[in-house]
Amino acid sequence: MATRILVVEDDPMNAKLFQLILTRSAKFEVEVTEDPALVVTRARSGGADLIIMDVSLSNSLWDGVAVDGLEICRRLKSNPETSRVPILLATAHAMKGSRERFLQDSGADDYISKPIVSADELISRIRALLEKGANAAPHTPR
């Protein structure tokens, strides 16, 4: 069964790009959404083996309240039913210290900055997270 990647991304162009890279170069199954409810559903049901999470989200509402990618991460990681799913933050917020701050704030597993300049690097990061997830005990939120 192919590995399923859920891409949480509000920019259609970037969403499409992720989809193309991940399906053509790595043969992953890719689903794109910006709806936090769908993210939770997939994470809980095992419908996603890994989540690529944008930080700035324009249209994501959780119970009617606007949330960003960091907040969605926090909620997923604090829920035992969803905390096992590895999350890779992919964001254009790439100032000095952003990586550390975001990882600490959100409990996400890894961080990659946009623009993504190498498809291979993206894929190898994903693979590393998948293997780590498979070998290690469930992730405990901070």
Place this chain on the structure above:
Amino acid sequence: MRKQKRSTHAPGSTPATPSPVSRASQIRSAAIGDAVVAVLLCICVVTATWSLGAPWIALLAAPVLSALAYRRYRGRRAEIERNHALQAQLSIYRVAETLAHADGEQELIRQGLEAIATGTGIPHWALYLHRPGRAEFAVAATRGLPEGAKAELLPDAVGPDARSPASRAAWLGEMQIARDPDSVPEWRFPARTEGLGPRPVVVSIPLADQGDLPAVLQCFLPGGSALESERGALLRWIGAQLLSGLKRLRLEHRDQLLASYMMSTGEIFLGLDLAGEITHANAAAEHALGAAAGALVGIRLDQLAVPADAGANGATLFDMARSAGEFSGLIWFVRGDGTRFAAEVRLSAALDRGNALRAMVLVGRDVTDRHEQEQDLRGRTREVALVNEKLQAVNRELEEAQRLQNDYLANTSHELRTPLNAVIGFAMLLEQNVHKTEEEGREFARSIRESAEHLLGVINDLLDLAKVAAGRLELRLVHGDLRPAIESAVEAIRPLVAQKGLKLLVDNPVEFLDVALDPARMRQVLLNVLGNAVKFTDKGEVRVRAWRDAATEETRVSIEDTGVGIAPEHHARLFRKFSQVDSSYRRRHSGTGLGLVITQALVKNMGGTIRVESEGLNRGTRVTLAFPATIGSRAEAT
């Protein structure tokens, strides 16, 4: 002057007072004289009668003459006694007067002992005193005693174990009569004193008033002398006179010290009676209050002074001091000319020996300088606080500016990286030749172009913003019609409106809307405002209206939507760089947040104004642009 007057009472000028011995001899000589006269008269009478041949008459005359002589003797004796009594009274009066008027303590003691010796006829005296400020009890003066007597009379300590007559009298507070001084081995009587036997009677008279350290007056009588009760009383009386004289001198001395202090001090001193009227005022008080000498006496204190911190009940200074027993604090003194000054005063009760309130005393000083300094200091403290506050505000502003600058950089970076991601990504895909069809390849290329165009837009915004910040936004203004710019912007936005299912209502007038404009920039302004309206409206309509305001001759464009609106607290942030009103990462609407800043600058550069109104969240927004009438259109209107 007083001294000279007083000197007439010096003992030297006092007539010699007859001693008891001389009084007896006077009486004796009077009796003898009278008897001799009587005998001579008798002889004369007997001789005469014998010669006249009637000797029996002589027998009759002799007893008559004797009786007459005796009567004369009685009369003379009474006169001598009266004279003596008068002399004694006079000498006692001399003692009292000397003691009442002597100027210094040494003088009083010396002259006093002299007068006492003369007045009492007792020549030998000693006076023992506690020296002021010293505990020791010692001989202060002697009279009629030999040189070394002072050392020999040295008393022991006053107390229950005192043995010397003076110390015992001082301790017991009663007159002591020692008939056998040798019975006191610790105390030797001065030997070989002329006129006194080896064993004199020592009489010690304590001069003690309540609470004072006692003094003792001592006299020495020849051994075996008796002390009649009248003489004892006289000695006590003399002791009391001496004591009051000494006390008077000490009080006078204290008064002089106080008076000279009051006169020379810079402190304000006022004595007050119990009604609050001034009875004494020193020079400092008169000077401070600008009053002539003596002018303050009789004035009520409350006419001159008010407490700086007057109580709520409106009590006067004097009332406050009377009721509390004293007042201590800051007051205002008011001068006759109405000016006033601050004074730090203490108003306290003057009590007599029985603790009864007799007067009030105010002591204080002008603290104008200090008061002003304090005021000044307070003012400066306030200034410093203000400066500090300003500095803190500036600091906060700087921090805020720094934060905004950091945000600006982070946002700029984000806005550039997002389209760049698509540019690089799709280029990468093309390069890797992953496209399945030629059509898909063209699609990748189109994505690259669109993203690059978006990137260009961001760069243009950033450049515009930089120009705005540098004040170098240059427009090429021409007179022209505003309507084409509106139509062009509306047409550009239509696809997005349709995509979101909104209604777009445009109310463009038929007449020429003459404004000074840079057409491309005007289109940019309108597109930005319209774009915002559409972006922030999910359902309902966007209404565009343009008109010429008849009253102001302004050309106005309003763009009104039924969208999310703006919370009142966010209005202030509208025209800030990168500040979409919700600036967290979860902002619901893409965009750099630069548009309104640039738009505002453009509108301003075309002479116009922009106003953004919203009644609150989810209540829509109305943006009104207003441009002034051009000279040409005004000319047309007139």
